[in-house]
């Protein structure tokens with residue numbers, strides 16, 4: 054064993070190690086023998102002791118200490134043992150006859166009182182192998198012990214807990230009167246070693262060699278030798294008792310005695326008559342039909358082909374097969390009359406059940422309770438759903454998806470219009486009405502006030518929806534309504550915010566929505582009652598309203614065929630409109646689709662002169678008009694004229710009268726407008742970004758390169774702008790879908806390798822740029838070098854000008870100066886680090902043999918410096934945060 058291993062392994066430096074050191078024992082194992090002897094007192098009376106595997110001699114030291122003077126102590130080991138007073142030692146392998154002869158030569162005709170064995174074969178091989186060798190060594194030591202021990206003597210041996218342990222103990226028991234296994238306190242718990250103290254050696258006249266033969270001992274041995282039998286006799290009859298055991302050991306892996314096969318079959322009668330059919334089916338492979346009776350069962354109707362097949366292989370039973378086999382067994386038992394009694398009992402029980410007096414009142418009561426419970430559960434479920442919907446609505450309001458005021462008003466309106474179920478859920482609606490509508494849920498500061506669960510469970514809200522279907526339907530309606538409300542909210546935003554309106558207009562330009570034609574105003578009105586309804590109708594009416602005066606609006610409202618909530622929102626809006634200054638009024642609101650496209654189209658210069666003629670061109674019959682080769686209807690013409698009208702004003706920069714609630718939204722160049730799909734700010738931002746960082750995307754770089762290399766013209770680029778992504782109709786699409794489309798449904802602009810290479814090169818150049826600090830340091834260095842050179846030059850000039858020096862001297866001097874000027878300044882003086890350990894440990898002043906500048910360092914200092922650096926860094930970070 055290496056020294057380092059000894060010190061580090063298993064925490065070896067324990068108290069016994071120290072004690073052994075203190076008391077001069079060669080090994081800590083000495084204490085094991087001391088403790089064993091303390092318990093069994095075998096050393097004090099011993100006159101002769103043989104220690105097998107004794108090196109380095111710890112046990113021998115103990116024996117020499119505890120055994121009487123003049124006693125014989127012999128120690129044997131593979132390795133030589135350093136001499137110990139009163140102890141005879143020699144090196145030998147205890148498994149060899151040579152060792153036996155050596156011992157014999159030493160003890161002569163004496164017999165040993167004690168034979169000790171603390172052998173450990175070696176270290177490093179696999180545990181199984183170690184354990185086996187150990188057991189073998191034990192048996193070898195036993196062989197020597199039985200040869201040299203006196204009758205009544207003691208054999209102490211170390212055994213490892215392994216599969217052979219019991220066998221060894223069994224053998225010991227055959228040869229000794231008392232066998233005890235013990236683990237002295239000094240033996241480490243982690244060690245598998247156990248010490249067996251075998252006392253009262255029986256010294257039989259004949260010991261069967263098989264007792265001491267590992268091949269036989271470590272074979273399967275019986276543990277059941279009759280206690281009553283005389284030990285000697287047993288020893289004499291070892292072969293018959295040990296090697297032909299009465300009862301075979303039961304295998305731990307569950308084999309039955311004598312049956313080492315995995316396949317098991319049982320006769321059908323056993324299955325049928327047995328009490329645990331399930332266990333049979335679970336543990337057996339096959340049910341056989343061998344007896345006449347069993348064979349007869351096979352002919353019965355109940356024994357179908359399936360049953361037979363199932364009986365053949367029980368390991369592959371499915372659920373159905375299993376059931377079939379159980380049923381078959383029951384049927385067969387009935388057939389055989391085995392279950393008659395049981396059946397009768399069952400009947401009797403049933404009869405008892407039937408004749409049991411039925412408490413009618415109790416039944417009614419139970420039924421009532423059941424119904425109540427069901428009802429309560431349903432109510433609770435409904436209320437929970439109502440609550441979910443309400444929370445959803447509130448959440449929408451919080452996300453500003455729905456104008457809270459609208460909801461409140463709509464609610465009121467709905468209730469006025471007799472739409473009691475407007476909010477889908479009566480309970481919820483009632484609750485809200487009581488509290489003044491949803492708007493009441495919102496505090497003065499706009500924070501939504503959540504209701505407590507307790508309130509939800511108010512028994513007064515017990516009215517529930519009729520059925521799940523109805524509730525579902527209403528939920529859907531509510532969803533639709535809420536979507537509508539979201540649209541309203543958006544349109545309100547449009548009206549309020551001129552920028553938003555312009556932006557939206559541009560968005561529409563971008564998308565070049567499909568031309569749907571614009572219906573005649575009169576048609577619109579006429580159709581409104583028949584074809585269209587719901588939200589679109591309301592939108593159209595609202596647009597129409599926008600063009601009329603606010604005073605008129607309120608008057609006309611009542612006659613319009615709008616749903617209650619829409620009417621109300623409109624009327625509210627109208628009343629509000631009268632109060633607040635409107636940003637855009639007289640301009641005709643474009644129809645929901647097509648108008649922007651037409652606006653763009655007709656805003657081209659080519660149509661500039663025909664603005665005023667539009668009315669004239671208007672077909673009296675309201676027919677569609679052909680203009681500039683483009684087919685369009687009356688509405689478009691109207692709109693075009695107005696659009697152009699507006700554009701004119703915008704171009705002229707005329708200030709519109711505030712009273713008219715007009716604010717001219719400055720328009721950029723129309724040509725640019727076509728492609729300027731985002732808002733102006735975004736463009737400005739993009740420009741600023743490009744100015745600052747240059748082109749950063751591969752697409753932009755590709756386009757730029759194509760333009761520079763004249764691979765593409767501006768017109769081509771513009772044409773490329775018309776693609777499938779630009780003709781997307783958004784009508785009727787949910788907002789979430791549109792949001793998603795905005796993110797992902799984008800044209801895939803091609804990128805070229807060259808563009809990517811250019812971008813990479815740019816990035817590399819950026820990466821290669823040193824950080825500010827380094828750049829500054831480098832510049833400083835350069836600057837200082839230049840200064841030095843300048844100084845050297847000046848000096849050189851001075852030298853050159855001197856007349857009292859020869860040319861050769863001058864040259865040498867100048868060279869020296871220039872060398873100095875070009876050098877990196879004064880070389881730093883080296884500081885020697887002296888580690889404060891070994892000879893330098895605890896030295897005050899200059900350590901020996903160290904010249905020049907030095908610094909004493911030690912591991913502690915290093916740790917402290919590191920810790921300080923860490924702390925400083927952490928402090929800096931904290932300050933910054």
Ligand SMILES: C[S@@+](CC[C@H](N)C(=O)[O-])C[C@H]1O[C@@H](n2cnc3c(N)ncnc32)[C@H](O)[C@@H]1O
Nearest residue numbers: 106108109110111112130131146147171172173
């Ligand atoms: C744990 S030490 C014994 C320590 C000893 N009891 C003491 O207190 O100093 C085990 C010893 O068994 C010895 N050994 C192993 N196999 C042996 C063999 N076949 N014959 C003799 N000695 C053997 C080893 O050399 C080793 O010194």
